[in-house]
Amino acid sequence: xxxxxxxxxxxxxxxxxxxxxxxxxxxxxxxxxxxxxxxxxxxxxxxxxxxxxxxxxxxxxxxxxxxxxxxxxxxxxxxxxxxxxxxxxxxxxxxxxxxxxxxxxxxxxxxxxxxxxxxxxxxxxxxxxxxxxxxxxxxxxxxxxxxxxxxxxxxxxxxxxxxxxxxxxxxxxxxxxxxxxxxxxxxxxxxxxxxxxxxxxxxxxxxxxxxxxxxxxxxxxxxxxxxxxxxxxxxxxxxxxxxxxxxxxxxxxxxxxxxxxxxxxxxxxxxxxxxxxxxxxxxxxxxxxxxxxxxxxxxxxxxxxxxxxxxxxxxxxxxxxxxxxxxxxxxxxxxxxxxxxxxxxxxxxxxxxxxxxxxxxxxxxxxxxxxxxxxxxxxxxxxxxxxxxxxxxxxxxx
Numbered sequence: 001x002x003x004x005x006x007x008x009x010x011x012x013x014x015x016x017x018x019x020x021x022x023x024x025x026x027x028x029x030x031x032x033x034x035x036x037x038x039x040x041x042x043x044x045x046x047x048x049x050x051x052x053x054x055x056x057x058x059x060x061x062x063x064x065x066x067x068x069x070x071x072x073x074x075x076x077x078x079x080x081x082x083x084x085x086x087x088x089x090x091x092x093x094x095x096x097x098x099x100x101x102x103x104x105x106x107x108x109x110x111x112x113x114x115x116x117x118x119x120x121x122x123x124x125x126x127x128x129x130x131x132x133x134x135x136x137x138x139x140x141x142x143x144x145x146x147x148x149x150x151x152x153x154x155x156x157x158x159x160x161x162x163x164x165x166x167x168x169x170x171x172x173x174x175x176x177x178x179x180x181x182x183x184x185x186x187x188x189x190x191x192x193x194x195x196x197x198x199x200x201x202x203x204x205x206x207x208x209x210x211x212x213x214x215x216x217x218x219x220x221x222x223x224x225x226x227x228x229x230x231x232x233x234x235x236x237x238x239x240x241x242x243x244x245x246x247x248x249x250x251x252x253x254x255x256x257x258x259x260x261x262x263x264x265x266x267x268x269x270x271x272x273x274x275x276x277x278x279x280x281x282x283x284x285x286x287x288x289x290x291x292x293x294x295x296x297x298x299x300x301x302x303x304x305x306x307x308x309x310x311x312x313x314x315x316x317x318x319x320x321x322x323x324x325x326x327x328x329x330x331x332x333x334x335x336x337x338x339x340x341x342x343x344x345x346x347x348x349x350x351x352x353x354x355x356x357x358x359x360x361x362x363x364x365x366x367x368x369x370x371x372x373x374x375x376x377x378x379x380x381x382x383x384x385x386x387x388x389x390x391x392x393x394x395x396x397x398x
Contacts, residue, residue, distance in 0.1 A: 032189050038068030041120055043076065044196070045161045045256055047242050050077030052117040057083040059124025069120055081116075085124045094134050102141045110152050117156075123164025128172060129285030136314040143371020144320070150369065154251045154362060159242050165257040167191070167337075167347050172285070177344045191259030191336040191349065196240045199261055202333045203237040205398055206263040206390065211235045213385035216265070216329055218276070218354055220381040226274035226295065226356075228267045228326060234365040237263040237333075252365040261334025261349035266366035270298035272326035276356055278376035280346065283311050291376065293358075300324040300358055312374070319359065319372035327361035327368055329354070330375075331383065333396060346377045352396040354378040 042048050054073045058066045066082060073080040153160075167173070169185040177184065210216070214231040218224060236252055240260035246253040278291040290306030301324075303309070303316075316323060332353030337345060348355050357375035361368045380394035389397055 032065075034065040034068045035072075037192070038065060038072045041069060041161055041163065041258075042072040042078075044241055045258070046118045046120055046159055047244075047247070048073055048076050048078045048118060051079075053079045053081065053115045055083065055113075055116045055119035056080055056122075057085060057119065057124075058122035059084070059086050061124070062122050065122065069122075087125060087127050087130045090125070091130050094131055094138070099138065102138055103145045106145055106148050110148055113149055113152050113158075114156065116158065118159035118161070120161045121163065123162075123168035126170050126172065127285070128282070132284040132286070132311075136311075136318040139315065140318040140320070140371070146371065147369070150362075150371075154369075157247065157251045157254055159247070159254040160256065161242075162255075162257045163192070165259055165348065167259060167345070167349075176282070187337065187345070188259065191261070191334050194240070194259070194261070194334060194336050196260070199334065200239040200241070202335075202398065203239045203261070203263055206331060206333055206396075207235045207237055209385055209388075209390055210263065210265050210331075215386055217384045217387070218329070218356070218378065218381055219384075220277065220378055222277040222279055223292075224275060224277045224378060224381060226272070226276050228273070228298075228329065229271035230265050230267060230329075233265050233268060235263065235265045236365050252363060255363050257348070259334055259337070259347075259349050261337075261351070262330050262332060264328050264330040264364045266328050266361050266364050267298065267326055269325070272298045276376065276378070278378070281308075281376050282346075283308070283315070286311055288312060293376070295326055298326055300326070315372065316374070320370060322368045322370045323359050323372050325358060325368050327357045327359055327366060327373070328364045329356055329383075330364075331355075331391065331396075346379065348377075350379070352379075352391050352394045354381045354383050354391060 048054055056066060056069055070080040070082060167188050169181055169188050171181050174181045174184040210230065215227055215229050217227040238255065238257050238260045240256060240258060242254050242256055272295040274295060276293045278293070279289065281288040281291060286308050288305055288308030291309065292304050293300055294302045305312070330348055332348055332350045334349040335351045337347065337350040338352065347353065355375055355377050357373055359368060359373035360370050381391065382389060382393055383391040391397065
């Protein structure tokens with residue numbers, strides 16, 4: 001399974017000359033100031049410096065934005081390199097390339113990634129089910145082979161800006177949440193264009209509560225009752241900006257997801273206990289309903305669901321050591337997403353959203369380094385830190 005923060009898990013490094021973009025036609029999904037967005041991504045979010053090589057990835061629908069990113073990287077003396085992606089390319093990569101190459105040495109790519117200081121990744125996938133028929137064992141094999149790339153980026157404190165964060169406007173995603181694509185695009189860009197200084201203050205306030213705590217408890221009317229100890233664990237957040245202080249802290253602090261607005265903590269190993277019920281989730285476009293996860297001594301000991309469990313189990317069974325470890329608690333703090341037309345959206349950054357996960361948590365400052373990850377959302381949940389509410393019935397308390 002492709003984990004939320006492991007953006008290179010598929011290994012699709014198809015580099016193209018910028019001239020290829022001349023053949024592409026942008027998708028008029030939203031009227032945005034691409035130049036302003038590109039300038040913010042390059043100078044404020046990624047903090048690109050003169051002399052750095054910057055990897056840029058996106059699809060044809062964002063032709064203008066990608067052009068603007070390239071130019072803005074050069075404006076500060078950086079060296080941009082563009083990679084092209086699409087559902088069609090992804091599909092052919094997995095169905096036409098012989099399976100024996102899934103585990104081929106990644107050494108040439110390791111050498112290439114060592115050249116880059118940062119990357120700006122613009123989501124391009126349109127169809128979540130484009131690889132739904134590919135056996136889970138192949139994803140596990142590719143993820144294992146790509147581990148050396150992950151390790152390389154972690155050691156080099158690679159800075160990553162990911163524009164999308166599970167909310168990038170597509171027809172499929174808009175229909176899921178009862179919105180038009182234009183409505184979803186407006187919500188998305190409103191969330192991206194939030195005042196980062198104010199968002200940082202919110203993130204800092206939530207972080208201070210968690211950092212001072214010993215135990216997190218999560219409850220919900222759906223039967224969720226779960227607790228985990230966090231005393232002494234690092235608390236990180238994605239506020240849309242990579243600062244000089246973040247760079248000093250290292251890799252986990254240098255990962256940004258836009259829209260921003262998440263505060264997250266990894267657990268003390270072996271302390272997760274209780275039951276978590278995920279009412280609604282999705283995997284490769286398939287809906288999962290009524291999923292129940294039971295944890296004992298920090299590990300997942302059982303999972304069940306009313307529907308959609310088969311694909312989840314396939315990925316879980318194919319994964320390696322660490323797949324059963326409770327990985328993180330993520331709290332959404334972006335006030336632009338919540339009430340109104342976007343209230344049905346399931347996303348990490350929604351103010352008052354609680355997200356939990358198993359598997360990979362290196363991105364959050366943890367030590368579970370593996371390609372597998374699975375996460376679920378608890379909208380309307382209550383989260384307390386040492387019995388004091390931080391989120392009550394889905395409402396963030398500040």
